[in-house]
Amino acid sequence: MATKGLPDDASWEAAEGTAFHDMLATCLQHGFDPWQFAAGDYALEVDGWKIAIDEDMAAHAENLIRGVREYEDSPDWTTYHEMPVDISPWAGPGQKGTADYVAVNVRARRVVVLDWKYGRGLPVIAQDPEYGVNLQLLGYALGAWQTSVYRLMADSQPGSRERLPDATFTLGIEQPRIEIGGGRVEMHVSELVALGAKVAKRLDYSHKDEAPRVAGETQCQFCLAVGKCRENADWVISAFDEDDRGVEGLAEIDGALLEFGAEYLTPEQRGHALRLKPFVEKWFKRVHADAHADAIQGRQVPGMKLIEGRAGKRDWVDGPGPVRQLTTVLPDPLDAWERRLVTPAKAEKLIGKQEFANRLAGYVKQADRKPALVSESHPAPAIVSATEEFDDLTDTSDLL
Numbered sequence: 532m533a534t535k536g537l538p539d540d541a542s543w544e545a546a547e548g549t550a551f552h553d554m555l556a557t558c559l560q561h562g563f564d565p566w567q568f569a570a571g572d573y574a575l576e577v578d579g580w581k582i583a584i585d586e587d588m589a590a591h592a593e594n595l596i597r598g599v600r601e602y603e604d605s606p607d608w609t610t611y612h613e614m615p616v617d618i619s620p621w622a623g624p625g626q627k628g629t630a631d632y633v634a635v636n637v638r639a640r641r642v643v644v645l646d647w648k649y650g651r652g653l654p655v656i657a658q659d660p661e662y663g664v665n666l667q668l669l670g671y672a673l674g675a676w677q678t679s680v681y682r683l684m685a686d687s688q689p690g691s692r693e694r695l696p697d698a699t700f701t702l703g704i705e706q707p708r709i710e711i712g713g714g715r716v717e718m719h720v721s722e723l724v725a726l727g728a729k730v731a732k733r734l735d736y737s738h739k740d741e742a743p744r745v746a747g748e749t750q751c752q753f754c755l756a757v758g759k760c761r762e763n764a765d766w767v768i769s770a771f772d773e774d775d776r777g778v779e780g781l782a783e784i785d786g787a788l789l790e791f792g793a794e795y796l797t798p799e800q801r802g803h804a805l806r807l808k809p810f811v812e813k814w815f816k817r818v819h820a821d822a823h824a825d826a827i828q829g830r831q832v833p834g835m836k837l838i839e840g841r842a843g844k845r846d847w848v849d850g851p852g853p854v855r856q857l858t859t860v861l862p863d864p865l866d867a868w869e870r871r872l873v874t875p876a877k878a879e880k881l882i883g884k885q886e887f888a889n890r891l892a893g894y895v896k897q898a899d900r901k902p903a904l905v906s907e908s909h910p911a912p913a914i915v916s917a918t919e920e921f922d923d924l925t926d927t928s929d930l931l
């Protein structure tokens with residue numbers, strides 16, 4: 532298996548995501564308000580990184596909490612936060628995961644499984660063009676079902692220990708920092724279980740040594756082997772391989788990928804290259820991390836060398852010394868501190884939504900939505916471009 536023995540990067544982004552999830556779960560479990568964390572300059576230590584809970588994080592957390600309020604506040608729903616789930620029947624022995632949010636309404640036979648993604652790199656969509664639903668989300672739903680939801684549903688429906696209890700799932704991804712990410716999929720439990728069996732069969736085969744590796748958007752998205760897998764690299768490079776200006780053409784430019792300007796690409800190559808952009812970036816990141824680690828350990832990286840990097844950001848030392856000294860040195864000691872106008876999100880929090888809408892909404896500016904170019908498989912409807920609208924206007928055939 533390509534990922535065997537590969538480390539999972541404890542990157543800053545991953546640590547930031549973990550801090551966000553931890554803060555959110557704490558708020559939901561104990562009724563805290565995310566703004567309390569932001570106001571208190573609270574920071575979480577995750578994998579050696581110190582992650583501050585800032586206003587942005589608090590505002591996103593608040594929105595997500597608002598989105599699940601109907602489940603949290605209703606006695607009909609049982610909710611679980613950061614639920615450990617067993618996905619071994621589908622993904623293989625020992626495979627476990629954590630479902631961010633699960634809500635179950637036994638009487639209405641409904642289950643909601645939500646995956647919260649705080650990253651802003653790759654958009655993650657709930658719908659999958661091949662399987663109908665994002666595979667990670669499917670895993671969490673199956674795991675939640677297997678771990679405890681099945682029992683709740685079976686015990687409340689006569690005879691359902693022998694057959695599949697009735698239930699309808701809403702599977703959702705919330706990706707607050709990427710406008711084009713997220714989405715919802717509805718699925719009856721019978722479809723969920725059938726899909727699980729299909730995926731389990733494919734996964735089982737893919738774990739066999741003789742299984743061919745087939746690179747693609749779905750399977751490579753979170754694979755740890757990106758950057759070390761030949762098939763993935765070939766697939767990424769194939770973006771430029773659709774006519775005689777192929778990979779060879781790229782090599783002739785001596786690796787100067789950036790000089791291979793967009794004007795030399797066909798529209799198909801450009802579209803393909805853009806869809807692959809997140810993978811190319813991830814691939815370079817991993818290759819760079821490996822080469823950097825080699826250089827640190829004294830192994831040569833041909834054509835490259837280690838130098839002293841830029842000095843880090845300056846900050847005051849801990850303790851009362853900096854304040855004491857600065858207020859002594861400054862002509863006006865009050866200049867030692869800055870006061871800033873709070874953000875609209877914070878102001879809304881301070882005075883409440885209604886008051887904000889009544890008295891401050893007119894003072895808020897927000898940039899217009901900009902058209903975003905996404906993969907054809909994205910579930911959002913395509914917008915009509917200005918040229919197409921113009922074409923429609925010039926088409927007078929229906930007037931004749």
Ligand code: SF4
Pocket residue numbers: 533534744745746747750751754755756757760761762763
């Ligand atoms: S082809 Fe993609 S999913 Fe398969 S091992 Fe390579 S990177 Fe991972």
